[in-house]
Amino acid sequence: MASARTCLLSFLLICIPTFALALDDHQRASSPLHPTKSISHSPRSAPSEGYYNPLSNGGSMLTFVDGTFPPGQGEPLNIIISGNSDEAVLVDQETDGGLRNYWLSFDYAGECLGQHAGSQQAANLGDGNGILNETDEIRYDYNDAQLGTCTETIEGGGHFRYWIQNGAKANSGAIFMASSYELPLTDGHDIVSNGYNLGRDWIIGNITQTNIPTLNLTNSSTYSGTTSYGGYTYSTSVKYVSGLLNNTSIGINHNITVQTSSSNATDGLVAVLEVKITEKPANSGDHLVPFLGWPLPLILFIALHPFLAP
């Protein structure tokens, strides 16, 4: 009993500052006024590739990370959700089959109860918005949409940060994701060996229910698959593309531990996903209220936690 209580308490201390914070964050995430997002007033239009190459307009396919050694290292933006995907998928929301519902369809969800455990990174997608902090960080949810990302925060696993290419100079609407697979929190959330390429390919593997042969990929590799959540079914076509990133370890964050004898820290390939909605719920437009599905004792415990004697 005592140890169960200690365990639950330490879980809460790590994951849950307050109910209010989680709610606040939920609102923030869907607010167009969040400072890490820019509102674009030019009409969206994606070229046939589905995105604009950030390098063509002063941007970069590597993120900006504070305090790297040596300074100036970044992490690869190694997945792009094409601007030629269905309009609904490109909207950053969980309702109406939006981006966050798509991520849930392959078990990736917002951070542990809205708390941000990792450090912020920034990126310049060459769309005229300049360098922006990440829109959000999304984690593998261990098949538990409500609490699974708390497990990921503690035990490590797949995660990604993302940015939306929507500035006036290159408004494709494409989503750029920096994905990787990290070690547990106790190890300081370093990236596992080959963790950028594997982080990318495990996401693609989960979307397509295929084991992706990371070391054999080329710029002609393609995959496809379907995933579902909340009554929406998504059909995803994946194309691995070269020329956006270099095949190198130089300038890549954690390159010494991430590179292997058979692979550079980044292999130079970006997975480009075109996503179409093939099925919708009969009465789409339902809004899920967060916390409603939680067990009552947990809600009470969280609500009363500050008032309980130690």
Ligand SMILES: *[C@@H]1O[C@H](CO)[C@@H](O)[C@H](O)[C@H]1NC(C)=O
């Ligand atoms: C961006 O993130 C950094 C921390 O890495 C923070 O100091 C800064 O305030 C953030 N900027 C905005 C506009 O949110």
Ligand SMILES: *[C@@H]1O[C@H](CO)[C@@H](O)[C@H](O)[C@H]1NC(C)=O
């Ligand atoms: C799905 O994701 C999990 C967690 O990242 C990973 O362990 C697993 O290998 C992935 N599955 C495939 C088929 O890639």
Ligand SMILES: *[C@@H]1O[C@H](CO)[C@@H](O)[C@H](O)[C@H]1NC(C)=O
């Ligand atoms: C990768 O290619 C090599 C050589 O063509 C082959 O022997 C190996 O089975 C392939 N591995 C995978 C996982 O497809």
Ligand SMILES: *[C@@H]1O[C@H](CO)[C@@H](O)[C@H](O)[C@H]1NC(C)=O
């Ligand atoms: C694919 O990669 C090869 C080098 O491995 C390169 O010569 C070729 O131009 C690339 N093709 C495309 C379409 O990027």
Ligand SMILES: *[C@@H]1O[C@H](CO)[C@@H](O)[C@H](O)[C@H]1NC(C)=O
């Ligand atoms: C690849 O590296 C070369 C030489 O360092 C650099 O000029 C080029 O911009 C890099 N390309 C990409 C796509 O980062």
Ligand SMILES: *[C@@H]1O[C@H](CO)[C@@H](O)[C@H](O)[C@H]1NC(C)=O
């Ligand atoms: C890693 O990249 C360098 C260029 O930076 C290249 O010479 C080397 O062959 C690559 N190694 C592997 C294992 O791909």
Ligand SMILES: *[C@@H]1O[C@H](CO)[C@@H](O)[C@H](O)[C@H]1NC(C)=O
């Ligand atoms: C890692 O990147 C730095 C530049 O940021 C470079 O000086 C160093 O040689 C790279 N290390 C490896 C193992 O590639």
Ligand SMILES: *[C@@H]1O[C@H](CO)[C@@H](O)[C@H](O)[C@H]1NC(C)=O
């Ligand atoms: C990266 O470069 C190495 C060395 O040239 C090569 O063996 C490997 O196939 C390249 N990787 C990709 C994905 O093109």
